[in-house]
Amino acid sequence: MTTTPTTPTTPADHLDTITERWNALQEAAGTRTVTTWPPAMGITRLMTEEERQEQAAERADTNPDAPGPRPTPVNVDVLDVMTTIETGLVTTADWLAERIQRPAFRAPTGRGWSDDVHKAAVLLAAKDAADPRRWKFTGQRDAPTAAEWLSLRMRDQPGPFRALDTGERDAVASVARMSAEMIARTLGEQRRATPLPHPCPQPCGGQLVVEGGDGTPPLVRCEDCGRTWTDTTTAVA
Template sequence: MTTADDLDTITERWTTLQEAAGTRPTTTWPPTMGISRLMSDQERQELVTERADTNPDAPGPRPTPVDVDVLDVMTIIETGLSTTADWLASRIQRPVMNAPTGRGWSDNLHRQVVLLAAKDAADPRRWRIAGTVDAPAAAEWLSLRVRGEPGPFRALTEEEHTAVANVAAMGAELIRRTLGEARRTQPVPEPCPAPCGGQLVIEGGDGQPPLVRCEDCGRKWTEAPSEVA
């Protein structure tokens, strides 16, 4: 996947990420794989109270469901992209044309130069350094730069392209993981129950059933789905 593809993923999936931020998390990582999750008496009471508060017939305003983890991911991505766009623009963006204003508007040639300078300053292709933080706008602007689209810019160096690529890859991967579209692997502290006693890893996080796999003998274990009353 190219840098432009990663940036396009951020732009295209941002609305879905915003929608995910407005819902409570429904999955955990790593998967519990049958491990019981115990709740204290206080936690049980809080759960009962929350359900009562969210009952449509209950009085008072409804609590707004928010997934703080998704909001944190969005902040990380937005900060990374906007900071990178500011940094890149400071290096590759041509300064705005400067037109002297002392001669007034009576000189037609001078008037044309002033208008040209104003048009150059308002060029929508320019990145407004330290402007509004907006992940899709920054991703789109960076995507145009790595694609070499024309504008008041010079071409990117290899170093600059690599810097953008790293931020883009990080943002796209965070989105895929947050939306459950990227499968993850994590070591399990217990050894393989087979004679090899090898390293176990748990795989999941992409919406598919999780599994435990031994990296030595290759055996795999999956959890049979159980019906929830």
């Protein structure tokens, strides 16, 4: 029995998704994907002869046995998505930390280490400044680190912070949702619908749309007559 993955419903869930799926994005960026969107799904019979020849030429050009220089095995589109997500998350964390993160304690000056009170104050200040719960404006500033820190703030975990107000929560939620959606779309885990440039082969001649991309078998649907096509069926009324 196949279990359907639970769709994240809260901003913190979206942030957890980013942390959990980042390695998958890195793997996708290091290989050139062999799947395309929208999928052909046997609807090449609807293409013109010129379109079929262009598609065949494109396949030949990407064949590893074809002559000529081979493309770099890096998926630039995935790298662009990762850069966009990382920039958004780190920028949001910087912005939020400036607003909610309490400055570290400062030790009093003018006394030597022989003063036990001063010594305790200096140690307390150093410990407070080094609190690992603090967002760091230098050092490790990648997407998983920012997503985890933002997730803890959205869950009101304790630390040297004040509680987020409604505007701050909404801003983080927006970035989290868009980032999670970009990951799902890039990894082919989000359902999509794309119009096709060919009319329905039925008398209606309606607009065809290919749907899929969420792990389920894709299908072609006519928006006029409602008929659908899959890889294993010809037409479903």
